[in-house]
Amino acid sequence: MYPRENKIMKRLALLTLVLLLPVFVFGQNVESILETRLAEEPVGSALSAVIVDENGATFYNTGTVSKEAGANAVDKHSVYEIGSITKVFTGILLAEAIKRGEVKSSDPISKYLPSSIAPLKFADKEITLVDLSTHGSALPSIPDDFKPEDPLNPYADYTVEQMYAFLGRYKLTREIGSQFEYSNLAVGLLGHILAKQAKMDYEDLVKKRILEPLGMNDTAITFTPEMKSRLAIGHDSAGKATPNWDLPTFAGAGALRSTPNDMAKFLAANLGLKKTSISDSLAKAQQLQHTYERENAPPVRIGFNWITSKPGEIDIQWHNGGTGGYRTFAGMDHSKKRGVFVATNGSASADDIGFHLLDPNAKLRAVEPPKKEVELSKETLEQYVGKYELTPAFAITITREGKQLQLQATDQPRFPLFAEKEDEFFLKVVKASVTFTRGEDGKVNGLILHQGGADTPGKKVQ
Structure with a gap:
């Protein structure tokens, strides 16, 4: 990537030019990556990145x-919604609460929940x-009772009372710690517990214990008028403007909004480039807590929500985020004390850009070129309505509202399903598609879910 100078330079001016050239070329490369991605995949209207190292922060927009x-x-x-990068902030709040003696990491969650909720156990x-x-x-x-009134703002109406009711009736189905299963519920619950223990709401807690110590004055859950005036409007996978998300109960799982400038401060502090009053808690949150072994896939190494993986040749500690109209990435290469934040106001992932800038x-x-949507008749769409079982514990339910199909997987919200042609459909919220299958009688008898390189069949059972 960087040009090399093989000759011995005799003139100091020429040597200076060679030393400065790599930085200039790298900057050009970052700008080219962002411009090319936005041109090839114009889902959103903007891409921003910041690279943080011992020399400071360099911004690209x-x-x-x-x-x-x-x-x-x-x-x-x-201003961008940073989505699940909020989970890292919640992990830091856990480390800070441990330091203050408010909680212990080994505390059972029943200690902080109403006594009416039975302890959630498996094998004692x-x-x-x-x-x-x-x-x-x-x-x-x-939770299984997560049924939003507004799919464009799905977490807005889910209440603490609903969460408690779910926890009160839920039965664990496997050994705790035996398997990695990404859970918005779990981290949302953690944020709720930490805020409750500190006797303040989550936004006040994260402000007092992280944002203020790091000087992140442009990061919040509740928009200030000034933040709102600088908001990069979110866009769905069809490239249309879409509402911001509100997560009152699951705030700790994904409610924060921030800027590249503030996230540069966050990365600098986490890399130890800037000493702060919470430096020890930042370091504690990064420490490895668990490694999950997986078949035919690299293990998942995780701290207090910071994930460590090797997308190229070096270990990267990272987390990403996604809401209805935004995708974000924050990552660090500790060996080089280098951090990267990438944000886009569209629903197309920018993770690969973040990883590439680090390694x-x-x-x-x-x-890939965008899929083109076609309109099918109500009669044709009605043929696909039903329940499809992919595993005993996982099913997809297809419903119809006028000329729009809706897909809802087990324990997930409903999402619109769009026709590419008869029997071939795709989702816009995630990179996934569905092929409906038919029997010899011509009737729909199943589907195949195409996602993440896997093709998973499901039998129509209702």
Whole structure:
């Protein structure tokens, strides 16, 4: 990536030029990556990145805050929803609460829940606070009573009372700590417990214990008028403007909004480039807590929500985020004291860009052309309505609302399903598609879910 100078330079001016050239070329490369991605995949209207190292922070921005004519260009102060990167903040809050003596990582969660909720156990082992922070609690991704009134703001109406009711009736189905299962419920519950123990709401807790010590004055859950004026408008996978998300009960799982400038401060503090009053808690949250072995896949190594993996040739500690109209990435290469934050106001992943900027051996993904939607008759759509069982514990239910199919998987919200042609459909919220199968009689008898390189069949059972 960097040009090399093989000759011995006799002139200091020429030597200076050679030393400065790699930085200039690398900067050009970052700008090219962002501009090319936005041109090839114009789901959102903007891409921002910041690279943090011992020399400071370097910002790269391309695009505008919206697709409206005359919209302002994005810059380091533009506001993005950072989604599940919030989970890392919740992990740091856990470390800070441990330091203050408010909790212990080994505490059972029943210690902090109403007595009416029976302890959540499997084989006499109870879920602890650290289990909530390492995705080993055996709790599902979301509760089974998660049925949002507004799919475009799905967490807004889910209440603490509903969460407590779910926890009161849920039965664990496997050993705690035996399997990695990413759970918004678990980390949302952890944030709720920590806020309750500190006798304040989650937003006040994260503000007082993380944002203020790090000088992150442009990061919040509740928009200030100033933040709202600099908001990069979110866009769904069809490239249309979409509402921001509200997560009152699951705030600790994904409610924060921030800027590249503030996230640069966050990365610098986590890399130890800047000493703060919470440096020990930042380091504690990064420490390895659990390793989950997996068949035919690399193990998952996780601290207090920080994940460590090797997408190229070096270990990267990272987390990503995604809401209805945003995708974000934050990662660190501790060996080089280098951090990267990437944000886009569209629903297309930017993880590969973040990994690549930290390790050039981590490849950028190929951008596929967008699928084209076609309209099918109500009569044709009605043929696909039903329940499809992919495993005994996982099913997909297809419903119809007028000329729109909806897909709902077990313990997940409903999402619109769009026709590419008869029997071939795709989702816009995630990179996935569905092929419906038919029997000899011509009737729909199953489906195949295509996602993440896997093709999973399901039999129509209702």
